[in-house]
Amino acid sequence: GENVEQHPSTLSVQEGDSAVIKCTYSDSASNYFPWYKQELGKGPQLIIDIRSNVGEKKDQRIAVTLNKTAKHFSLHITETQPEDSAVYFCAASNNAGNMLTFGGGTRLMVKP
Amino acid sequence: DTEVTQTPKHLVMGMTNKKSLKCEQHMGHRAMYWYKQKAKKPPELMFVYSYEKLSINESVPSRFSPECPNSSLLNLHLHALQPEDSALYLCASSQDFGGGWQYFGPGTRLTVT
Numbered sequence: 543g544e545n546v547e548q549h550p551s552t553l554s555v556q557e558g559d560s561a562v563i564k565c566t567y568s569d570s571a572s573n574y575f576p577w578y579k580q581e582l583g584k585g586p587q588l589i590i591d592i593r594s595n596v597g598e599k600k601d602q603r604i605a606v607t608l609n610k611t612a613k614h615f616s617l618h619i620t621e622t623q624p625e626d627s628a629v630y631f632c633a634a635s636n637n638a639g640n641m642l643t644f645g646g647g648t649r650l651m652v653k654p
Numbered sequence: 655d656t657e658v659t660q661t662p663k664h665l666v667m668g669m670t671n672k673k674s675l676k677c678e679q680h681m682g683h684r685a686m687y688w689y690k691q692k693a694k695k696p697p698e699l700m701f702v703y704s705y706e707k708l709s710i711n712e713s714v715p716s717r718f719s720p721e722c723p724n725s726s727l728l729n730l731h732l733h734a735l736q737p738e739d740s741a742l743y744l745c746a747s748s749q750d751f752g753g754g755w756q757y758f759g760p761g762t763r764l765t766v767t
Contacts, residue, residue, distance in 0.1 A: 576756075584760050585658075585744050585746075585761045586744070588755050591755055631696050642699070644696030647695070
């Protein structure tokens with residue numbers, strides 16, 4: 543089955559700096575890679591996703607890149623703000639909405 | 655409306671109790687999911703319903719019993735739980751199983767005493 547590794551497990555940055563979270567996956571059949579943000583006491587919220595036919599996708603301060611050859615994908619957050627503080631999970635699936643395999647999560651702390 | 659609702663928010667139950675968790679969505683999604691999430695861990699899939707039929711049971715103990723009364727509702731019946739079952743239980747839905755990303759509810763924080 544699919545295995546997703548996520549690094550780092552914790553990340554602390556100053557407000558305004560950039561944050562990068564990296565994930566690797568094992569199953570070359572995976573073609574859908576969502577990123578979820580989970581704030582304390584809440585369920586995961588989808589923030590951005592990318593499909594395997596695209597190398598990069600941006601949405602305001604958030605971008606995701608995908609390297610299919612190397613089987614890794616990354617989340618980039620620019621101009622971080624305190625409200626970006628949360629746990630971020632990457633995931634992989636062989637079809638959008640299908641069974642998701644999650645990475646272990648990254649706790650991002652943005653210091654004012 | 656892109657909301658998945660779950661009730662109750664918090665639940666404390668004894669090991670001999672019977673209780674139920676409820677999940678509702680009105681997005682017309684035909685796939686619904688139950689996940690279990692322990693502290694500082696990612697969600698773990700428990701069950702998937704597709705078109706109101708159980709599609710996937712990830713070898714979940716029988717003390718957890720899912721039910722899908724209609725396309726908008728998903729229940730999780732709990733009986734004779736163990737303290738290690740204490741966790742955040744998340745419901746999610748997607749347009750179809752294999753079509754569209756999953757929307758998660760806020761979860762029910764379950765404590766088994």
